[in-house]
Amino acid sequence: MTCPAPLQLPAPERAADWLEERRTTLLAEVERRVADLRVAPTGDPQATLRRWNDIALALSDLSAIGSVYAQVHPDEEVRTLGDRIVQEASKVSTELSLDPALYAVFAELDPDALDPIADRLLARVLRDFRRAGVDRDEATRGRLRELEARQVDLGQQMSRTIRADVRCIRIAPDRLAGLPDDWIAAHPVGDDGLVAVSTDYPDAVPFFTFAEDAAARRELRVEFLNRGWPQNDAVLRELFAVRREVADLLGYDDWPDYASEVMMIGTGDAIPAFVDRIAALALEPGLRDRAVLLERLRQDRPGATAIDAADSAYYAELVRREQYQVDAQDVRRYFDFAKVRSGLLEVTGRLFGLTYVPVDPGQARVWHEDVATYDVLRTPDDGAGSGAGERIGRIHLDLHPREGKYKHAAQFTLAEGVRDRRLPEGVLVCNFPRGLMQHDDVVTLFHEFGHLVHHVLGGRSEWVRFSGVATEWDFVEAPSQLLEEWAWDPMVLASFATDEAGVPIPADLVERMRRAEDFGKGYHARTQMFYAALAYDLHAHDHADLTARVRELQERYSLFPYIADTHFHCNFGHLDGYSSGYYTYAWSQVIAKDLFSAFDPDDLFAPAVAARYRDTILARGGEKDAAELVEDFLGRPSTFDAYAAWLAR
Template sequence: MTLQPLVLPSTDDAQEWAEAHARDGLAAARQLVDDLRTSPPATTLELLRQWDEISRHLGDVAAVASLLANVHTVEGVRTTCEQSEVEVDRLGTELRQDRALYEIFAAADPAGLDATAARLLEKTLDDFRRAGVDLDDATRARLAEINERLTEVGQEFGRTIRDDVRTVRVSPDRLAGLPQDWLDEHPVGDDGLVTVTTDYPDSLPARMFVHDADVRRQVTVAFLERGWPANGPLLDEMFALRQELATLVGYADWASYDADVKMIKKGPAIPEFIDRIAEAAEAPMRRDLELLLERYRRDVPGAETIDTADSVYYEELVRQERHDVDSQRVRTFFDFTKVQQGLLDVTSRLFGVTYEPVTDAVVWHDEVTAYDVLVDGARIGRIYLDLHPRDGKYKHAAQFTLVDGLADRQLAEGVLVCNFSRGLMEHDHVVTLFHEFGHLLHHVLAGAGEWTRFAGVATEWDFVEAPSQMLEEWAWDADVLRTFATDASGEPIPADLVERMRAADDFGKGYQARTQMFYAAMSYWFHTDRPADLTAAMRELQARYSPFAYIDGTHMFASFGHLGGYSSAYYTYMWSLVIAKDLFSAFDPDDLFAPEVAGRYRDRVLAPGGSADAADLVADFLGRPYTFDAYAAWLAR
């Protein structure tokens, strides 16, 4: 059977279509639930299949709603989809708290189920327990209220970050140091000033290249102040609600509740991991920080500390002077159009897929492109690339599910949502593009399984970054880069420049790891301590873990969107990186496209989705359990 992709609506029809898509999907799920209650299937396998069909309907509604709420150009569509998300969560909570349904599953006999179906039954029963199905009516009602309010608070938190684009207006003479292409794209206004926004294509070059320290500081402060003060009380409420939910269902705190379904398993193991990374990064941090301060003191004699208003600029100077890497020259090799095609070519060769442009696909903005993903000529999925900033759009970089792929039921479809320059790119953004595309491929390649619960990027949440972090390695290989990184004359990026870029990138990785641990500690302790003064708590954690001084009057946590999605588990980025470095150790640096190892990785780590524990997938690929060794060696070098 040939599976057809979802047909999206035109802009004029989008709101009516979004309402109908949610209404019909929720109605279908409710009907299946009613059927299950009145006529439970005769076998456990049939029961699981019917429950999975309910999950499919709910997942389809939630995925479309989440995507369009973050990318659609019409505010009314975004608002409609946010409400649909609330309705899906409300029904999901209702089902997980339904004792009659729970009793049907609790009585189900697992005998005869294959390993994946037995895993689904186990996780379904755990979902009921974590939702409080065995608690009294009043407590279940309160849990339902909490879940619904958490969805609303999370939406408002994210919406505030998305919509709060701040600007700095300065005279053009104060922008000396910026690349000419950036200046050409930012004409002087009628008042003689240039507008610099907090969107990434504006703010990152300004912080890296502008010689005027005051302008860099203005841009940095504007960036750190996004979401403040509106998100302060929302975060307080979010943390309180999560704590209440966790304790009502029998956990010590939210971090323990959240960790229970992750690789790390125990909440208190999170700060232990944070401190382990911090200790490993201590010596590299001090080594590189002293080099950074040495360069900073040439311009600011006697300085004992440096903050992020200056650190990005002085990192660039250190890389230029010590490693002969000029990021302005580097970016001339990374024209966005060529980078995007290069990414497709690289991943096509690595994973044995081809991409076929879909010129007649209906999209939500004219800059969005669509591709069918094929293996041996057969379509296995469809991807959409929405890669440039605009008003009302999600401000970071992420893969969004559009449709979960299921064998003989529906085609895997995913969307990459980023905010890159339309012209020349910083190499850091090239790496980010490879990273996020890794999530997209994971979603598509894991879209041929039997169960919705395990489709796509459905592994434990502290593993999902590892495959994407590993794919970043291909954006650092000179031979790979030379296939698409060419300057305006068509000259490929020199291999010796890439070698120097790698050496320059190694500079600062110790204090970057410590900065990540500052963020991870903030996400953990905000949830467990729930401090009354988030700014004071942030300052204390920054002083403990980060090498960079706090900038007075800023409230970075208000725009730290991961407090919404990752909640207390931002440690997962570093946890995943430890695994990613071990995964990459299986590849031959001199033959990154070796088909045997690439195919084995694709089939044993990516394609299974969430059908097995991540640790088992990794061990199956590596032939052994993962270790800390590869990461420690990389950090120390």
Template sequence: MTDLRPLALPDTDDALTWLTDRCDGELDRARGLVDELKAAPPSEPSAVLRHWNEIGIALANASSVASLMSEVHPLPAVREAADSAMQRIDAFSTDLGLDRDLFEVIDGVDVSGLDAAAQRVHEHALRDFRRSGVDRDEGVRARLKQLAEEELLTGQEFGRNIREDVRSIRVTPEQLAGLPQDWLDAHPAGDDGLVTVTTDYPDSVPVRTFAQAPDTRKAMAEASLNVGWPANDVVLQRLFALRAEHASLLGYDTWADYDAEVKMIGTGSAIRDFIDRITQLSASSAARDTEVLLRRKQQDHPDATTVEIPDVQYYSEVVRREQHAVDGQQVRTYFDFNRVRQGLLDVTGRLFGLTWQPADDATVWADDVASYDVLRDGERIGRIYLDLHPREGKFKHAAQFDLVRGVRGRQVPEGVLVCNFNRGLMEHDEVVTLFHEFGHLVHHVLGGDQEWIGFSGVATEWDFVEAPSQMLEEWAWDADVLATFAKSAAGETIPADLVERMREADDFGKGFQCRTQMFYSAISLDFHTAKHDDLTERLRELQGEYSMFPYLADTHMHTAFGHLDGYGSGYYTYQWSLVIAKDMFSAFDTGDLFASAVAQRYRDRVLVPGGTKDAAVLVSNFLGREYTFDAYAAWLAK
């Protein structure tokens, strides 16, 4: 790869103009390319597909910038402009999928003399045209176009309501007893003697983990579980109805059937089977550990008969501290944010043969965003941005966003990690999350050297994309790995025996955590396969069926469940991917997680290929066999 220049981002004052020019310029380029292809299709089959690829590059360039800036830019006007740009891009993409003249050009390509990659491009293009409804009559195609526009607008409204609905509780300092001292120091009482605590993660997670006062934990749980209520209840009903009609017009029984067709799992009914299988596998472990929580709660509240939602994080921490000698407040003293961030770069650089070099020439959209050029064998292969702290109007969860999708010889892959971590000490769970999300960034960059834009980066089936990130979490649990960066303020390295106890303590609760994941997966599937007049009541029923913990009265968790937009009916993906991640990790030597041979084989056979092969093939190429449930089942049974 020649040394290509990364995308030059604008200063804040120029961001609005730059965003519009970038998105509309690429969109105009795509329009022109479509007109050219329809007016004078090349006679050479490969030339037709290369022209099709150019259209895809232009669309990716426009949509990547718009989707990122709508979630992270500090100026509301820029976020709004990005939302507007996404609407124009989505409308064009919908038109593209319904364009019969264009479809006939692509369908007429004789692929018999093309290589496997080009044939795969052609196969995916025809599949996507069919799934867009290009073969339907004029009336249906018109309605599908309208539905696509309404679905995008509804999804944007849903996400915006979550971003902008930051709730808070106000409590006395005494009601925050048990919180770490550095956290308390950062949250002084106001003139009225009360402390304001928000539902943003750096506030809500420590409160729900360490606050000794049950009323404080309950108030925070209620506030967090009501974000987006009541506005998003109506929005979700509209979104589910639009998706159901969309799937029906294309001949599918449910949205889940439509969505699963292009995933590893294949069908909506297979999702239900998977949820039930995992529910059964985790039943024993979940019951055992929930009983441990209840017995510990009864020491404080002898009349208690159930573990409530506000109890779970708190008593899980208590059990780990008392029964496994792991004190979360002691553990966090080894995880200063700046050390963790650098340690993550050092670990992944060593593991994958990469160098993360500060990009001094990069312009960023907020002062606390860091940027690095990614070097392999001394050559730049990409650029990353780390946007890791909360601010007003920013995306509230943790995710990797594309900025540029890589194209061989044309543009280097650039990705952005968007999280909401504290600037001081981190919980170890946050460290694990950082490793997980960074795994997506590594996948985006390493998989970005592709000729075909559709295969660039994290371009495998969607229910596989979490597996590489879930596997990278394992490095955040290894004593030798943590010893490279986990140090106290006095410079003392985290003790290996403490890490071992942390691993043992982490095993506690995996059963009921798995059941919680199945509860979320059931919501995701059920809301996309049946109509419910009262979503809260149905959520309550599903919680009773799958979760180990009862519904918290007068809460509406679904209205802040952002995955109902992005993942749709496919939240099962997280556990499906974990099955594969556990199997892939079994190929590594737990005594030396930096062993180069297996790490390089994994890098080159799973990450570097991007979407050029089906995920099952990538995994079998790495493992030398098809993946199984064995490693996952053994882990769950511990």
């Protein structure tokens, strides 16, 4: 068995040259391998699929490096080059998927000559060709090529605009009352006597949560909701039109029906039905908790008749402090970033049987000094934890904000893993503070790391198509949502969450935090259903005024009213990547709650169940349908019961 080596990344100043070199090499490899496949079929179905696998691996390599460097490199020219590389990779993929002669090579293969996983791959390859439009006439295929290229370009435009549109308000220092001391210390007074507060998460989230100045909170919230406006309004309008035309040319009722065909949910019209089901379940607890917020608001503003997003986070924090005895500022002192990062690695290493070995920055040669790189090893079966196990992947943690960097939190693929050929490599891109973190940030870090560990553990398939996080898109979030549970366990947190004196976070405080976290879950679920309905509706229907439709859907689903003159859709980046499928977060959460029911709440590290979960779900990548993976782990089909019980309590 060979032991693949990780990618040899360039020094930051050589990134552009390296990307160009990789681009030239990989495109030439794809061209050569495709030509061989066309003119010299092997006669062996399994061997033919392996040739296709080689092509898919080269294209994946090209797209992955382009995507990562487009989102994280500090040099704008390199980011632009990364975008161009993604466009080229997409163009080549589109050309291949619309090639009737290439399709014929696979259509003529005998599935009975394949092993079960290769047979599954062939079925997926044929489906991919059909969904691309290979069976349409040449004029239609030509138009589909144009539309796919335009869709990629529009998505990149949207992302660039969001990355670049960092807004700020400038306020007097005496308007910072309520904010943590370390936050205030990190925001010095400028020459104009004012303090700048940006819409980047490390600034905005604490400000929304703690700032006592209601007018300042509202001013920042309006700027936060207006990122990407007005540019992205026109971009989205065209993006939706492009997708509607694609669906029409391919014979689908609409884009959601096209996108849902390969999801667990199955059909587009099932999305609004699911959204309405969750919305109905969340209504009573949502109204109950919103009434508590409004009552607390009225103590400060007698006669108030409604509460919106400019005030909800602040008053939710007051309610948790006053009624649940949980002060988020007090909680923050237990979550020093460096300790949290170390704790995350220890927790996931113990849970999944992994060891993380730091890679010297000189050897890793990543794109920025903030990035921490680790080799991922399987812990030896003897439990010694010596780090002498097999290397199964490499991860790069890029966790702090900087200019031009991706503004949210996500896992990006740097390399897909292929058994004995390619080591899986993933990048975690987040925007956390460098000092003390809010517990919500800790939960987010665990969530996103769930994607990363799924990418690594699932990266040992023979086939690129099934490597890593390769399940149906509405299952992708379930393993990450499951991992959030470890960020709420008192014993788990006590292992790394300590104050400046080294005292662990008290178990009774964690229990109060959990009860306080349950406050508001109903109205949070309704907000998520607003987002899900928005993603579905804007793709399913043509609206002359996107902002007006956003307002209508917010009034229908969210329990918080629309804030005048805001344009949330322009910075809702999931409208690109998730398209009409934002419902997947709630769909996955239903499954995650069911998965968690198999774990012992008194011992979240119980080896048998942890290993079964790792091996039956994470390590299988996309080699089975998600419903089968879940049933393999639970011993039964997934149900709604655990989620409904959680939401109702």
